[in-house]
Amino acid sequence: MEAKGRRAGVNANKWIDISQPLDERTAGWPGDTPFVYERAWRKEDTGSVNVGRIRMSLHTGTHIDAPYHFDDAGAKAIDLELDVYLGEAVVVHVPGARAIGIGDLSGAELGQAARLLLRTDAWPDRRAFPAWIPPVEPELAAYLAVRGVRLLGLDLPSVDPLDSKELPAHHALAAHGIHILEGLVLDHVEPGRYELAALPLPLALADGSPTRAALRKLV
Numbered sequence: 001m002e003a004k005g006r007r008a009g010v011n012a013n014k015w016i017d018i019s020q021p022l023d024e025r026t027a028g029w030p031g032d033t034p035f036v037y038e039r040a041w042r043k044e045d046t047g048s049v050n051v052g053r054i055r056m057s058l059h060t061g062t063h064i065d066a067p068y069h070f071d072d073a074g075a076k077a078i079d080l081e082l083d084v085y086l087g088e089a090v091v092v093h094v095p096g097a098r099a100i101g102i103g104d105l106s107g108a109e110l111g112q113a114a115r116l117l118l119r120t121d122a123w124p125d126r127r128a129f130p131a132w133i134p135p136v137e138p139e140l141a142a143y144l145a146v147r148g149v150r151l152l153g154l155d156l157p158s159v160d161p162l163d164s165k166e167l168p169a170h171h172a173l174a175a176h177g178i179h180i181l182e183g184l185v186l187d188h189v190e191p192g193r194y195e196l197a198a199l200p201l202p203l204a205l206a207d208g209s210p211t212r213a214a215l216r217k218l219v
């Protein structure tokens, strides 16, 4: 007989939410479409149900970038391989970095994980868009690709400087087959090995997708 608390769904090793809540106060990219939820139909009126609709930039809160975001010939959200967004991930703490490069990861245990999540702590107040973020150095892409990394996630709204037009890190990562997950919440996550789930929506034409990202400690 299974011990109490060990049944499926009541496991002590719970999934941890690492997503930003989406509401009117979520800090979007300056000038981009703000998040709005509204009830298209109200239960008072329909007699049966509330039916909501949302309007938002796909790059709001916790989201993935489809390559089409920065490459007109790039893959759309629906085309992205599910395996990239499900599986073992390593969380590495890189606090206080001016930029995130190979040197910041040399001491880290990347192990066999194909997914690397960087906890920078550089966006402490997520209700306001940051004035500055530490960018990912494009040279990191080749270093990670050699180690088998296929997804780079971080607790920042971009992997490039906020005013960048060339987006060197986005392009370098894509050129090395590394997908991008932005806007994570990792304040409460200790470095280590986890299982990650962060699937994009099957948006057929889209340049990105919001995602509900979650981690579970690997034991």
Ligand SMILES: Nc1ccccc1C(=O)C[C@H](N)C(=O)O
Binding pocket: 029, 032, 057, 059, 065, 069, 157, 158, 159, 160, 182
């Ligand atoms: N929403 C925008 C509007 C204008 C210019 C850039 C963005 C971005 O979102 C860039 C960011 N590096 C991103 O991939 O999420």
Ligand SMILES: [Zn+2]
Binding pocket: 058, 059, 063, 064, 065, 157, 182, 208
């Ligand atoms: Zn994005």
Ligand SMILES: [Zn+2]
Binding pocket: 065, 157, 158, 159, 170, 180, 182
């Ligand atoms: Zn991006």
